[in-house]
Amino acid sequence: MLTVEGLSSAYGRITVLHEVSLTVAQGEIVALVGSNGAGKTTLLRTISGVQPLTQGRILFDGRPIERMPAHTRVGLGIAQSPEGRQVFGPLSVEDNLRLGAFRRQDAGLAERLAQAYAMFPILKDKRAIPAMSLSGGQQQMLAIARALMAAPKLLLLDEPSLGLAPLLVDQILNAVVSLRDQGMTILLVEQNASAALAIADRGYVLETGKMVHQGAAQSLLADPKMRAAYLGL
Numbered sequence: 001m002l003t004v005e006g007l008s009s010a011y012g013r014i015t016v017l018h019e020v021s022l023t024v025a026q027g028e029i030v031a032l033v034g035s036n037g038a039g040k041t042t043l044l045r046t047i048s049g050v051q052p053l054t055q056g057r058i059l060f061d062g063r064p065i066e067r068m069p070a071h072t073r074v075g076l077g078i079a080q081s082p083e084g085r086q087v088f089g090p091l092s093v094e095d096n097l098r099l100g101a102f103r104r105q106d107a108g109l110a111e112r113l114a115q116a117y118a119m120f121p122i123l124k125d126k127r128a129i130p131a132m133s134l135s136g137g138q139q140q141m142l143a144i145a146r147a148l149m150a151a152p153k154l155l156l157l158d159e160p161s162l163g164l165a166p167l168l169v170d171q172i173l174n175a176v177v178s179l180r181d182q183g184m185t186i187l188l189v190e191q192n193a194s195a196a197l198a199i200a201d202r203g204y205v206l207e208t209g210k211m212v213h214q215g216a217a218q219s220l221l222a223d224p225k226m227r228a229a230y231l232g233l
């Protein structure tokens with residue numbers, strides 16, 4: 001579904017991604033892990049189109065998208081749930097969800113709202129209150145549900161476990177697994193490498209802007225070098 005080939009990206013004159021390549025097949029959870037500042041968020045932002053690339057190609061369903069504006073990519077089926085949740089605080093939970101629907105204000109909207117509430121029932125209970133009144137975990141649920149309102153084919157998730165208590169991390173990651181089980185394709189960025197690889201099909205490790213490891217999630221989890229360097233085991 002997604003092929004990133006030899007992609008480089010820079011902030012001004014500082015290149016932070018150096019010819020990285022990655023693929024995501026339909027129906028997979030692919031985890032992108034690596035330490036703080038490795039370039040994970042930049043790679044997601046380059047795929048969704050809010051950060052330009054300086055080199056390389058991005059193919060989505062076989063077609064080059066790297067020169068398309070971000071909104072065109074959303075229309076094709078790529079939605080991102082950003083790091084730090086970034087919900088619209090003063091707006092109600094339901095208005096946040098409606099905004100996620102982007103240009104798809106169609107007959108399917110009510111159905112997608114119902115699906116979002118079925119996935120995270122707490123959001124239905126709190127649908128009329130301002131998003132800023134939600135707890136961190138609930139805001140994370142809202143950010144994911146908002147991305148899903150665009151009815152994407154590929155969901156880009158940036159650090160969904162950031163700042164959450166372990167129980168909530170499990171709840172969020174279980175929701176990611178059930179999305180995959182329903183057919184969604186997911187590229188998951190996480191600093192919590194063990195948790196991400198535990199639910200992923202395949203994984204990539206980014207280190208100071210370069211892809212240094214890749215493979216089946218289970219083999220990465222079992223690799224002694226990975227365990228020492230990234231998994232804290």
Ligand SMILES: Nc1ncnc2c1ncn2[C@@H]1O[C@H](COP(=O)(O)OP(=O)(O)OP(=O)(O)O)[C@@H](O)[C@H]1O
Nearest residue numbers: 011016034035036037038039040041042043083191
């Ligand atoms: N807007 C920006 N302007 C300049 N440099 C930036 C900007 N955003 C990120 N960087 C730098 O680019 C590099 C990669 O950052 P990025 O946020 O992509 O890493 P990350 O792996 O997602 O880390 P984190 O887990 O901290 O988000 C870092 O050195 C960071 O300081």
